[in-house]
Amino acid sequence: MPRDHFLSMVGSQLKGQSQESHGQQSQDSRDEILKAATQLFANRGFHETSMSEVAREARVSKALIFWHFKTKEELFLAVLNRLLEPYFIDFAEESRMLDERHQILRLVEFYLLFVRDHANSVRFFLAQMLREQRLSEGLGEQIMRLYSGYRNMLVELISRAQHRGVCASGFTPEDAAGFILSALNGLMIEFLFMPRATMNPESAVSMVDQWLFHASEREATEAVKAEH
Amino acid sequence: MPRDHFLSMVGSQLKGQSQESHGQQSQDSRDEILKAATQLFANRGFHETSMSEVAREARVSKALIFWHFKTKEELFLAVLNRLLEPYFIDFAEESRMLDERHQILRLVEFYLLFVRDHANSVRFFLAQMLREQRLSEGLGEQIMRLYSGYRNMLVELISRAQHRGVCASGFTPEDAAGFILSALNGLMIEFLFMPRATMNPESAVSMVDQWLFHASEREATEAVKAEH
């Protein structure tokens, strides 16, 4: 059943980038600028970051930035793309061999690990989407696509597991997925805002396992480990 | 057991306000300015809003703003206070007569209704805390106090309910409160980001009721209604 590449859509990203192949020497400075800009935008946001700062940080003249990117906004969009890259992974690929239960658990674990490991950019995107709709139209769309892609995977997997009778079925797959996502987002919020929150993905995975598959706590822990 | 006013701390707010009683004529213009500034800051954020804009929106000269507030930052803090006011309510007062179960359910309902009715400022505070730590130090503290006040109420109520034997007790009150808060925050996220999310507080309350008190769905619905 080759519904491949649920989450792999690295192409066709935010509008307004489409950077053609330039010469090699320009690529270096362009990268330096992008690196600096990413750093600054992510830590301070769009309006709080000036082009002069970016230029200084990238050790480049301000005019060069405007040679690479027509406007500040275009630079910002390029940065968004850069930050967004790790969000697109090919999940189906790496978990094709697992049964539904382990795929679900892996998916849950993945969400939390991702938030933990990319806390900075997650925080940035959240703030960006809460504020400044204008600049984030494409971004919001993009992230919503990711989000509903993730949700659909969950729904699909739970549905399959239910049909095979290996999963609790006192609810629709949609409701179950919605519930899990709510819980995950709750954990995310806690992690992003409470400095000392530990955010233990293992215990979350174990709770989902108990809830969906009535696994004992011991079983659940082992299930996580078994995924390598 | 008079642990009064869990959430009532309207006094002692953000540093740097302390507005002495001015004459009456000044109060009007001050309010106009605050109203305009609140509007603008909440929709665009601090750096994206200029004093000239505020002046124009309030139909007042820019200099007058600086007569009322020494700096832009001071104006911003005053706005934060204004936005924060509805967050401080005296919950203990209004629910003293209810038993634990209904207090808990009321508390859960309150959280969701509040987020729904103050979506704009919630969104604003969230964005503000995700970005711009500098300006939000006091704010973050303040909100954390509110948040942990809320959590403590939950913990306390669940604990009492457990001791009276009217509440499921396969977990510590702290864990239960943490779980409920995660769920609530998950719903909040969904509501803030998904335009069409319905965010039905009743069904959430009913789920908590079923979970904590093993109430049937029918009972739970009635319990909510019974609170007036």
Add this chain to the structure above:
DNA sequence: AGGATGCCTAACCTATCGGTCAAGGTTTAA
């Protein structure tokens, strides 16, 4: 050789930013 093109900079431009100032009108109170 020599122009076309690509990469890069110092200097500059205008608009707007947060903030000040000197002065004028209005109350209040002696």
Add this chain to the structure above:
DNA sequence: TTAAACCTTGACCGATAGGTTAGGCATCCT
């Protein structure tokens, strides 16, 4: 009546914002 305190303004200030321009120095093609 008059002076002090309060309220309000237009004009102004230096700094910095995003963005432009003219030109220098490579490199490549012919």
